[in-house]
Structure formats: C-alpha cells, structure tokens
Amino acid sequence: MxxxxxxxxxxxxxxxxxxxxxxxxxxxxKMHSLIEGAPRAADLESSESVMDNLMGLLRVHVKRGVxxxxxxxxxxxxxxxxxxxxxxxxxxxxxxxxxxxxxxxLTLSITDPDIPVSLTVYxxxxxSKDDKMGDSEFEVRSxxxxxxxxxxxxxxxxxxxISRLKxxxxxxxxxxxxxxxxxxxxxxxxxFLRLRNVECGEVEIQLQWIHYPGSKTx
Numbered sequence: 001m002x003x004x005x006x007x008x009x010x011x012x013x014x015x016x017x018x019x020x021x022x023x024x025x026x027x028x029x030k031m032h033s034l035i036e037g038a039p040r041a042a043d044l045e046s047s048e049s050v051m052d053n054l055m056g057l058l059r060v061h062v063k064r065g066v067x068x069x070x071x072x073x074x075x076x077x078x079x080x081x082x083x084x085x086x087x088x089x090x091x092x093x094x095x096x097x098x099x100x101x102x103x104x105x106l107t108l109s110i111t112d113p114d115i116p117v118s119l120t121v122y123x124x125x126x127x128s129k130d131d132k133m134g135d136s137e138f139e140v141r142s143x144x145x146x147x148x149x150x151x152x153x154x155x156x157x158x159x160x161x162i163s164r165l166k167x168x169x170x171x172x173x174x175x176x177x178x179x180x181x182x183x184x185x186x187x188x189x190x191x192f193l194r195l196r197n198v199e200c201g202e203v204e205i206q207l208q209w210i211h212y213p214g215s216k217t218x
Contacts, residue, residue: 053112054109054110054212055110055111055113055144055212056110056209056210056212057109057212058108058109058110058207058208058210059106059107059207059209059210060082060089060106060108060117060205060206060207061106061205061206062082062091062103062104062106062205063102063103063203063205064099064100064102064203064204065080065099065100065102065121065201065203065204066099066203067098067201067202068098068121068133068195068200069098069201070098071123071131072096072123075097076097076098076123076133077093077094077096077097077123077124078093078094078097078098078121078123078124079092079093079121079124080119080120080122081119081122082106082118082119083117083120084108084110084117084118085111087108089106089107091104092104107210110144114141116139116140117137118136118137119137119203120134120135120136121134121135121195121198121201121203132197132198133195134197135195135196135197135198136172136193136194136195136196137171138172138191139171142163142165142179142189143179143187143189143207146162146187146189147209150162150181153181156181157181158182158185159182161178161180162179162180162181162187163178164176164179165179172193172194172195172196173192173193173194174193177190177191178190186209187208188206188207188208190204190205191204191205191206192204
C-alpha cells in the first residue's frame with residue numbers, strides 16, 4: 001500500500017509539472033503575440049503626425065494606358081505603381097495588352113500639396129524582375145487650390161471648367177488638363193500623362209478629392 005501510494009503521488013507531481021509547463025508555454029506564446037501585434041512607438045508617432053496634418057484623401061482613378069512599350073515577345077503585362085512620399089500603391093495586372101484598361105482607384109493621404117506624385121508602369125514577369133515601361137509625374141497643388149476656391153458646388157453647373165493646365169517642359173501633360181465639376185457635382189481633374197524614359201506610352205488618370213472629417217483645410 002505504501003509503495004502504491006508513493007507511485008500515485010509521483011504521478012500526480014508529474015501531471016502538475018506538465019500542466020505548469022503547458023500553462024507557461026501558452027502564456028509565453030500569448031505575450032509574444034501581443035508584443036508582435038502591438039504598434040511600435042515610432043509607428044504610433046508617425047501615424048499621429050499624419051492624422052494631425054492630414055488635408056484629405058486624393059483618389060487617383062487610373063483609367064488606361066495607350067501605346068505602351070513591348071517588353072515581352074509581342075506584348076506586355078502592365079501594371080501601374082503610384083507613389084507619393086512613403087506611400088506606394090499599385091493597380092492590377094492586365095495580361096498581354098499594350099493598351100490596357102485598369103479602371104482602378106488608388107487613394108493617397110495628402111499632408112503636403114507640394115509633394116509630387118510619381119507614376120511608373122511595369123511589365124509583370126513571373127520568373128524575373130519586373131521591367132520598367134516608363135514613368136511620369138504630376139503635381140496636386142493646382143487641384144487643391146481649385147477645391148479651396150470653389151466651395152459652393154451646389155451653385156456651379158455640372159460641366160463647368162474651373163481651371164486648365166497646359167502641357168509644357170515643366171510637366172508631363174500630353175494635352176490640356178481640365179479641372180471641372182462633373183455630373184455628380186464633384187470637382188475632378190483629367191490628366192493624360194506622357195511616360196518618360198521609354199520609347200513610347202501614355203497613361204490617362206482622373207483625380208477626385210475625398211474630404212476628411214475634421215480637416216481644417218477647407
């Protein structure tokens with residue numbers, strides 16, 4: 001009886017020890033996930049700074065590409081990357097088409113209207129690095145100034161042109177760019193951009209502003 005009692009006690013000790021080990025492992029895993037998932041102080045400060053200076057959101061509607069360069073045997077698989085400061089967004093890939101229609105909406109946070117927006121077209125490759133198919137650039141200050149000037153949109157008929165930007169050596173415009181009131185009563189800007197550093201190609205986009213609640217810009 002004494003022997004059997006001692007064995008039972010030892011089994012109970014081992015069971016308790018195993019339970020304690022399992023509990024410690026679960027606690028360690030939980031703490032690790034909390035630490036990994038928690039934002040870093042630098043990220044929080046950066047996020048708070050962006051929110052404090054946020055003017056609003058700019059929706060870039062990437063419509064289509066025209067006469068893009070061939071980077072594969074007979075065609076290309078193009079997509080567009082839009083960058084502004086540390087922000088980087090991209091469209092979907094259109095297979096085997098040098099006149100692609102993306103019709104994708106990309107949204108940028110605007111904190112400084114003097115930062116230019118860059119646009120680069122790439123050819124998607126499965127087994128090698130994606131090839132560049134040209135780049136372009138546009139500024140947003142003119143668009144934002146038009147938004148500040150014309151705030152009573154209910155009084156402006158749709159189709160009214162507010163401003164026009166002409167192509168020149170200091171921009172990538174192919175044709176005149178109009179800032180106007182569309183049929184939905186919103187101010188938009190159409191841009192036809194010439195691609196640089198490539199043999200051919202143009203990209204058509206449209207800008208539309210998204211007001212941010214609490215913004216003091218407008």
